Amino acid sequence: MAANPFLASETRDEEDAALAASAARGDREALEALIRRYQAWIYNLAVRMILNPQDAQELTQEALLRIITRIAQFEGRSSFRTWAYRIVTNCFLDAKRGQLEGFITSFDDYGRDLDAIPMAALTLTADQEPDRALIVEEAKLGCMLGMLLCLSREQRIVYTLGDIFEAPSKIAAEILGLSAVNFRQKLTRARRDLISFMQDKCGLINQANPCRCDRKAAGFRQAGWLEPDRLKFAGRHLQRIKGKVAAESAPLDDFVEEAYARLFRDHPMQEPLAEGGTQAILSDLLDSPEYKRIFDLP
Incomplete structure (x- = not known):
């Protein structure tokens, strides 16, 4: 996984600018190197926006294609990172609503749906x-990503950039076309809504809440939200998870905002879907008619 672009140094910004200039002149290797730096993070933002991995991959391809087709417009007035993610966030905000966005519409509705899922032993x-442990982790990750869908699209992007990807408020604000003060206000509201729900419902945060990931997993499977043989979010991180479970199952009544964010930040970074994965996305983009048209390639 490429280094976090939101915490990049000035040297990284200079490298990006040089690669972007070469890519704009038709240098395919420079373009490929540049896209590789960003595509995994774009995909992980897409997953947090619409939850479904297949839809997230398609949204990632659309966002990357927009970057590629506009790369000659990059003039270096801001960092490439800011310029590219402004395109990405606009793409995500404008995208057609995913199926799960129509299903999960508010914290109240989501809370009622969770309450309706029975608590039962998970039989495997x-x-x-x-x-x-992986399957229970899958239930936890899917449930928490569902919580993000209860936020508006703008709130999801603000919270993901600010608390999950740890983008400094100045950079996140530039990406979203906001003032730093306005960004922090929106982040505070998103945190408040998410924390209020988790404090009231989530057993990870408040032990007084009855909801437990291992007891809900069976109901998630019955509802079709969890497929033990086709994990979408947990990956193959079993050893890492074993250590996390012990720490995160301790009493968390006194968690502060940072701890809520850490639960989301500790989600494993997602790789694009298995068939060809990252390389397939890149190859499809660089072989696309749009790319060849822009750079006058046969």
Whole structure:
């Protein structure tokens, strides 16, 4: 996974600018290097925007294509990072609503849906049992990503940039075309809404809440939200998860805002879908008619 672009140094910005200038002249290797730096983070922003990995991959391709087709317009007045993510966030804000966005519409509705999921022991096959911790983690990740869908699209981007990806408020504000003060105000409101819901519903945050990931996983599977043999979010991070579970299951009544954000930030970074993965997205983009048309390639 490429380094966090939101915490990049000035040297990284200079490298990006040089690569962008070469890419604008038709240098495919420079363009490929530049896209590789950003595509995984763009995909992970897309996952947090619309939850469904397949839809997120398509949205990522659309955003990357917009960057590629406009790269000659980059004039270096801001960092490439800011310029590119402004295109990405506008693409995400303008995108057609995903299926899950129509299903998860508010914290109140989501809370009622969670309450309706029965608490039960998770029964697994012999083949699945060794991955029990991963499967429970999948339930937790999916549920928490569902919480993000309760935020408006703008709030989701603000919260993801500010608290999950740890973008400094000045950079995040530039990306979204806001003042730093306005960005911090919007981030505060998004935190407040999310924290209020988690404090009232989530057993990870408040032990007085009955909801437990391992007891909800069976209901998630029955509702079709969890497929033990096709994990979407947990990946193959079993050893890492074993250490996390012990720490995160301790009493968390006194968690502050940073701890709420850390729960989301600790989600494993997602790789684009398995068929070809990252390389497939890049190859499709660089072989697309739009790319060849822009650079007058045969």
